Amino acid sequence: xxxxxxxxxxxxxxxxxxxxxxxxxxxxxxxxxxxxxxxxxxxxxxxxxxxxxxxxxxxxxxxxxxxxxxxxxxxxxxxxxxxxxxxxxxxxxxxxxxxxxxxxxxxxxxxxxxxxxxxxxxxxxxxxxxxxxxxxxxxxxxxxxxxxxxxxxxxxxxxxxxxxxxxxxxxxxxxxxxxxxxxxxxxxxxxxxxxxxxxxxxxxxxxxxxxxxxxxxxxxxxxxxxxxxxxxxxxxxxxxxxxxxxxxxxxxxxxxxx
Numbered sequence: 589x590x591x592x593x594x595x596x597x598x599x600x601x602x603x604x605x606x607x608x609x610x611x612x613x614x615x616x617x618x619x620x621x622x623x624x625x626x627x628x629x630x631x632x633x634x635x636x637x638x639x640x641x642x643x644x645x646x647x648x649x650x651x652x653x654x655x656x657x658x659x660x661x662x663x664x665x666x667x668x669x670x671x672x673x674x675x676x677x678x679x680x681x682x683x684x685x686x687x688x689x690x691x692x693x694x695x696x697x698x699x700x701x702x703x704x705x706x707x708x709x710x711x712x713x714x715x716x717x718x719x720x721x722x723x724x725x726x727x728x729x730x731x732x733x734x735x736x737x738x739x740x741x742x743x744x745x746x747x748x749x750x751x752x753x754x755x756x757x758x759x760x761x762x763x764x765x766x767x768x769x770x771x772x773x774x775x776x777x778x779x780x781x782x783x784x785x786x787x788x789x790x791x792x793x794x795x796x797x798x799x800x801x802x803x804x805x806x807x808x809x810x811x812x813x814x815x816x817x818x819x820x821x822x823x824x825x826x827x828x829x830x831x832x833x834x835x836x837x838x839x840x841x842x843x844x845x846x
Contacts, residue, residue: 645781657778722811790834
């Protein structure tokens with residue numbers, strides 16, 4: 589049985605968009621059962637909206653006890669959240685029938701801390717799905733690591749642009765005429781969201797690399813293969829890229845002051 593939809597607590601405008609999304613989801617469920625994924629396990633284009641990943645920022649700050657901003661997202665801030673989701677979503681969950689619910693985070697309260705990637709779950713999924721062929725298991729692990737490498741540079745390019753705008757936003761607070769306290773705080777709350785997202789992405793990338801390493805070690809002892817060398821190289825490249833972009837405390841959150 590498909591899960592029951594429950595709209596999150598949002599503003600009137602966001603509630604209307606969430607309701608429209610729910611109608612689309614209900615239609616998809618009615619027409620295609622629970623098959624909501626399109627090609628390559630992506631959400632069907634008809635179910636995609638601009639702010640489908642807006643919850644990423646809200647969850648990122650909620651997990652550290654900070655409030656989200658009421659300001660609307662810029663184009664780059666939306667892109668930051670879209671690109672972040674691909675890295676924070678556990679790699680063993682992307683092909684699930686309910687991935688669209690996960691992408692919209694429908695019916696779930698904000699976590700006390702961002703969901704962590706379970707390295708044993710990745711190994712279990714890999715071993716179960718490719719139990720008849722170690723070649724396919726190695727190939728999937730290599731593909732996952734290489735895909736993450738491809739995702740890293742575009743994400744941090746957007747993150748750099750967002751961070752630059754956040755610095756300018758913070759400096760502008762001192763010169764904005766008749767600035768209200770809500771405007772002041774919401775500006776800094778949005779900066780908090782953006783930096784918390786980068787911190788979450790860095791942690792998720794490290795957890796993904798750890799999961800791939802854990803699985804590779806077990807593949808090597810369960811089903812040894814010369815392909816393990818390629819897998820080790822792909823994982824080494826991923827860890828190297830993570831080190832470049834996630835060093836020196838990347839994503840530290842600046843808490844808004846009263």
